[in-house]
Amino acid sequence: MPETAAASSPDWAGVQLHVVTGKGGTGKSTVAAALALALASSGKNVLLCEVEGRQGIARMFDVDPLPYEERQIAKGLPATPGAAAPDGSPRGPAGTVFALHIDAESALLDYLAMYYKLGRAGRALDRFGVIEFATTIAPGVRDVLLTGKVFEAAKAGRRGKGVRQYDAVVLDAPPTGRITQFLNVSDELAGLAKVGPIKSQSDTMMTLFRSERTAVHLVTVLEEMPVQETADGIAELRATRLPVGGVVVNLARPHELDADDLAEVADGATEVEGLASDLAAAGLDGSPDELVDVADHLLRQGRDHAERLALETTQRALVDEFEVPTYELPRLAGGVDLGGLYELAAQLRRQGMA
Numbered sequence: 001m002p003e004t005a006a007a008s009s010p011d012w013a014g015v016q017l018h019v020v021t022g023k024g025g026t027g028k029s030t031v032a033a034a035l036a037l038a039l040a041s042s043g044k045n046v047l048l049c050e051v052e053g054r055q056g057i058a059r060m061f062d063v064d065p066l067p068y069e070e071r072q073i074a075k076g077l078p079a080t081p082g083a084a085a086p087d088g089s090p091r092g093p094a095g096t097v098f099a100l101h102i103d104a105e106s107a108l109l110d111y112l113a114m115y116y117k118l119g120r121a122g123r124a125l126d127r128f129g130v131i132e133f134a135t136t137i138a139p140g141v142r143d144v145l146l147t148g149k150v151f152e153a154a155k156a157g158r159r160g161k162g163v164r165q166y167d168a169v170v171l172d173a174p175p176t177g178r179i180t181q182f183l184n185v186s187d188e189l190a191g192l193a194k195v196g197p198i199k200s201q202s203d204t205m206m207t208l209f210r211s212e213r214t215a216v217h218l219v220t221v222l223e224e225m226p227v228q229e230t231a232d233g234i235a236e237l238r239a240t241r242l243p244v245g246g247v248v249v250n251l252a253r254p255h256e257l258d259a260d261d262l263a264e265v266a267d268g269a270t271e272v273e274g275l276a277s278d279l280a281a282a283g284l285d286g287s288p289d290e291l292v293d294v295a296d297h298l299l300r301q302g303r304d305h306a307e308r309l310a311l312e313t314t315q316r317a318l319v320d321e322f323e324v325p326t327y328e329l330p331r332l333a334g335g336v337d338l339g340g341l342y343e344l345a346a347q348l349r350r351q352g353m354a
């Protein structure tokens with residue numbers, strides 16, 4: 001499947017804002033980080049943003065907690081000298097991944113400073129509890145502040161003093177259940193601002209979010225609930241006219257047995273005694289009884305593995321029916337360290353996602 005994905009995947013090259021959502025715990029943060037590295041490996045300067053206030057990026061990249069300030073955290077993989085990109089073009093130097101941890105309170109101060117020229121007076125507002133008011137009480141305002149900051153980073157042609165220009169922004173976004181509401185700032189603000197700077201700002205944001213310069217990718221694992229949630233998420237995004245990107249199937253189990261062996265194990269056709277004597281013949285130490293125990297354990301594990309793979313196959317067929325570009329990342333044994341992130345990034349690149 002990874003081989004076919006590259007051929008059928010569209011070109012995300014024109015996408016400025018990659019939004020990565022998915023059911024909780026399926027690997028949104030991991031995939032967002034891997035995608036940022038993959039884009040950087042294709043020579044782009046990328047900003048990886050998080051908005052959930054959990055410092056996941058800092059943990060993944062093994063750096064100190066991020067401030068509300070853009071930080072360089074990694075380089076894309078350097079191109080192999082002389083190697084061409086999958087499309088045949090020569091590879092340039094690797095780009096850089098910057099990271100930004102966005103919190104609503106800082107974003108509000110930013111916003112006040114920018115639009116109302118409050119400057120340092122804005123900071124003083126904190127003491128009067130305005131910030132707490134705006135971010136915990138006014139409905140929807142929190143999301144709008146976070147989304148607004150992401151928009152600022154992603155919008156084109158921004159090259160002011162001390163402001164970096166990014167080729168792409170990757171957002172480690174809220175989960176599928178909240179993503180449409182999160183991006184649909186015009187709805188959130190409908191009751192708050194019908195005219196004025198906030199209204200026109202939200203219109204400009206929606207123009208970007210609804211355009212081909214944005215792609216909302218959904219991460220899933222091959223289990224019933226997350227796949228169903230992905231289907232619902234795609235439908236909801238489409239109903240709101242937000243651009244559905246790709247589906248990233250994460251944590252896919254490796255196929256350790258070939259189809260025949262798998263069928264045999266699943267059917268219970270392998271005899272415990274037979275396997276035990278094979279183990280003895282292969283030189284495994286142990287009394288006959290112990291070897292039978294080992295064989296029994298192995299067969300049970302094999303059956304379990306076969307069952308899970310069968311379930312994954314069923315769910316993969318459902319994912320295929322979404323008719324969106326699909327990418328697949330393996331479950332890395334022992335979890336994801338920085339090296340693992342680069343490995344996942346390389347897979348995404350090979351499959352044509354970046």
Ligand SMILES: Nc1ncnc2c1ncn2[C@@H]1O[C@H](COP(=O)(O)OP(=O)(O)OP(=O)(O)O)[C@@H](O)[C@H]1O
Pocket residue numbers: 022023024025026027028029030031056175250251329330331332333334335336
């Ligand atoms: N391909 C993978 N192989 C092995 N472990 C993985 C893989 N992808 C993610 N994980 C691990 O699974 C856990 C959950 O991943 P992650 O934090 O990226 O999910 P999330 O969707 O962002 O979760 P949350 O909803 O809590 O934000 C982490 O411990 C992560 O290291």
Ligand SMILES: [Mg+2]
Pocket residue numbers: 028029030056172
């Ligand atoms: Mg996360």
